[in-house]
Amino acid sequence: MIALLLAASVVAVTFDDLPNLDSDLPAATQRVITTKLLDQIKSTGVPVIGFVNEDKLDDDDTSPLTQWLDAGADLGNHTYSHLDLDHATAAQYEEDVLHGEELTRPLVESRGKKLQWFRHPYLDTGNTIETRNEVDAFLAAHGYRVAPVTIDDSEWIYDMAYDHAPWWKRAALRRSYIRYMERRFVFAEEMSRLVFKRNIAQILLLHASALNADTFPRLVAMMRRRGYRFVTIDEATLDDAYATPEVWQAFVRDAYHSPTVVWGRDVNLLLAGLSEAILTADATTGPLKRCFLMKLISRKPITAAGRKPTITLVTRRRS
Numbered sequence: 001m002i003a004l005l006l007a008a009s010v011v012a013v014t015f016d017d018l019p020n021l022d023s024d025l026p027a028a029t030q031r032v033i034t035t036k037l038l039d040q041i042k043s044t045g046v047p048v049i050g051f052v053n054e055d056k057l058d059d060d061d062t063s064p065l066t067q068w069l070d071a072g073a074d075l076g077n078h079t080y081s082h083l084d085l086d087h088a089t090a091a092q093y094e095e096d097v098l099h100g101e102e103l104t105r106p107l108v109e110s111r112g113k114k115l116q117w118f119r120h121p122y123l124d125t126g127n128t129i130e131t132r133n134e135v136d137a138f139l140a141a142h143g144y145r146v147a148p149v150t151i152d153d154s155e156w157i158y159d160m161a162y163d164h165a166p167w168w169k170r171a172a173l174r175r176s177y178i179r180y181m182e183r184r185f186v187f188a189e190e191m192s193r194l195v196f197k198r199n200i201a202q203i204l205l206l207h208a209s210a211l212n213a214d215t216f217p218r219l220v221a222m223m224r225r226r227g228y229r230f231v232t233i234d235e236a237t238l239d240d241a242y243a244t245p246e247v248w249q250a251f252v253r254d255a256y257h258s259p260t261v262v263w264g265r266d267v268n269l270l271l272a273g274l275s276e277a278i279l280t281a282d283a284t285t286g287p288l289k290r291c292f293l294m295k296l297i298s299r300k301p302i303t304a305a306g307r308k309p310t311i312t313l314v315t316r317r318r319s
């Protein structure tokens, strides 16, 4: 947690549409692309998660998913048929979510892992707030967390062009792709600074494709050049930017402790609790406790036995 807070820039890499972006590939071709992509991912040591559409598995052959798990990747649910919530009822969608975990869940759990991440196809969360709220509640009730995306680059257009390009055009496409992706990073970083005044933990959306199999180390080199360290989606979402609406609401008039500061959410909540305790200490437990609490969160570093503090908790009294 502390390491995450101190890092300049972090990114979580996610892949959608497993086993492969192209839904019509035979199992043998799926395996070839999957093997190459996972070999490249493993060579970089980058942690990844892949979101599965089970209807793309050829004859329910789960071997591509086993390959992802063997490579150390996490898996998430992306609905069975890549259903668009903007064009389906909540009931149809929920059925597709459950259908989409029938093969993946036992595979993931057989590795001692949890199937906990869900990503909406097309990132569509419904046409009405009621639909979104209903599906959100359904997902939460089934133990799912919605996987956010901050760098949604429509890179699948490049993927498809690459699949159909003659071999002599492919090298130029690969170079163009890396340049394009770097521009998407620049854009995401600018948006992040505009909204949060800092570069939040970014979450990159890619697809399981031949293009990414052929370029992944170069993509990783580009991100490293920009100062990124690679984290899991679990770690990235510890960033305050992904705090729940309730947390944001709690700090709406408190810019100092709000989720826009670099502190971790847990630290903010701790400070908020301590501040509240100070405000009520006089009336309930007397000045001694108030004095203790003020010391605990004073602007001066907390020192003990001459040791330098590793972290300084600061706050200010609310008026």
Ligand SMILES: [Zn+2]
Pocket (backbone or CB within 6 Å): 016, 017, 078, 082, 121, 122
């Ligand atoms: Zn998708």
